[in-house]
Amino acid sequence: AQSVTQPDIHITVxxxxxxxxRCNYSYGATPYLFWYVQSPGQxxxxxxxxxxxxxxxxxxxxxxxxxxxxxxxxxxxxxxVHWSDAAEYFCAVEDYGQNFVFGPGTRLSVLP
Amino acid sequence: GAGVSQSPRYKVAKRGQDVALRCDPISGHVSLFWYQQxxxxxxxxxxxxxxxxxxxxxxxxxxxxxAERPEGSVSxxxxxxxxxxxxxxxxxxxxxxxxxxxxxxFFGEGSRLTVL
Numbered sequence: 141a142q143s144v145t146q147p148d149i150h151i152t153v154x155x156x157x158x159x160x161x162r163c164n165y166s167y168g169a170t171p172y173l174f175w176y177v178q179s180p181g182q183x184x185x186x187x188x189x190x191x192x193x194x195x196x197x198x199x200x201x202x203x204x205x206x207x208x209x210x211x212x213x214x215x216x217x218x219x220x221v222h223w224s225d226a227a228e229y230f231c232a233v234e235d236y237g238q239n240f241v242f243g244p245g246t247r248l249s250v251l252p
Numbered sequence: 253g254a255g256v257s258q259s260p261r262y263k264v265a266k267r268g269q270d271v272a273l274r275c276d277p278i279s280g281h282v283s284l285f286w287y288q289q290x291x292x293x294x295x296x297x298x299x300x301x302x303x304x305x306x307x308x309x310x311x312x313x314x315x316x317x318x319a320e321r322p323e324g325s326v327s328x329x330x331x332x333x334x335x336x337x338x339x340x341x342x343x344x345x346x347x348x349x350x351x352x353x354x355x356x357x358f359f360g361e362g363s364r365l366t367v368l
Contacts, residue, residue, distance in 0.1 A: 144294075176359075183256070183343060183359035184295070230294050239285070239308070240357060242294035 142167040144233050144243035152249040153221050161216040161246050163231030172234040173214040175205055178245075179227045187229075190214065201225070226250045254278075256360035258344050264366045265334045273329045273363045277346030285357065286319055286329050287343040295343055301327060334367045341365075 143166045153159055165171060172191050176184040188199025195207040205216045214231060231243040257276040265271050277284050283302055287295035288311075297311040303324035312319070316334075321327040331338055341364045345357040 174356075181361070183361045184345075184357075185359070186356055189356065239297045239300065239311075241297070242287075244294045245292075 142171065142233055142235055142241055144231050144241055146229075146231055146243040146246050148246045149244070150247045150249065152251060154251045155223050156220050159216075159218045159221045159225070159248070161229050161231075161248070163214045163216065163243060164212050165214065165231075165233045166212065167233060167235060170209065173205075173207060174232040174234065174240070175199065175203070175214075175216050176230045176232060176242075177201075177227050178230065184230060187216070221248075221250055223250045223252065256344055256346055256358050258342075258360035258363050260363060261361065262364050262366075264368065266368055267335060268333050270330065270332045271334055271365060273331075273342050273365070275327045275329070275344030275346075275360060277325065277327070277344070278348075278358055279325075281346035281348050281358070283347040283349065284321055284327050285345045285347075286327070287345065288313075289341040289343055289362070291340070298329070298342075331365075334365075336367050339365055339367045 145164045147162050174189045175187040177187050178184045187203050188197050190197050190207045198204050203218050207214050228245045228247050230245045233241045259274045285300050286298040288298050289295045299319045300308040301321040304321050316332045318330045341362040343362045344360045347357050
């Protein structure tokens with residue numbers, strides 16, 4: 141069965157610093173990959189998605205992610221974090237014909 | 253409506269009570285999913301509807317859980333004889349496309365169930 145791992149449960153960065161959130165998946169073929177963000181008490185909002193083509197994808201709020209097939213990874217990055225980015229971030233995989241499978245999430249805290 | 257709407261936002265139930273959670277998806281969306289999100293965890297799949305047909309209920313944890321979408325729009329997730337381990341946020345998501353056609357999921361804000 142496919143799975144998604146997010147090795148970092150909680151990350152703290154200072155405002156203005158760069159950010160990288162890790163995501164690894166286990167799947168035989170190239171899945172469709174997503175990053176969602178969840179603010180406290182809110183539903184999940186899509187940040188970006190990868191289906192095919194250019195392995196570096198741009199999303200909303202200045203986020204980007206890079207698909208690396210050799211490493212089965214889809215890490216999320218942002219060059220300069222804002223205090224409003226503090227939230228829970230979920231990586232997800234969609235296997236064609238199956239369901240979305242979400243990782244356990246990484247909680248991001250931002251220091252002023 | 254403009255987004256996925258869920259009600260109630262918060263529900264407290266005594267153990268053994270039945271609860272019903274409602275989801276109103278984005279108009280015209282074919283696919284509807286229910287997820288369960290335990291505290292500090294990612295969402296876990298419960299069930300999937302394509303229009304009014306429940307095509308996958310493999311994630312429902314027990315026969316106490318039941319979901320329906322009779323007219324292919326609003327869906328209700330019912331939990332009978334609630335137990336403490338049912339305490340979680342129940343998320344509804346809809347998609348314009350059929351499952352597996354790489355559709356983006358649009359999520360509601362969730363219904364937080366607390367079973368005492």
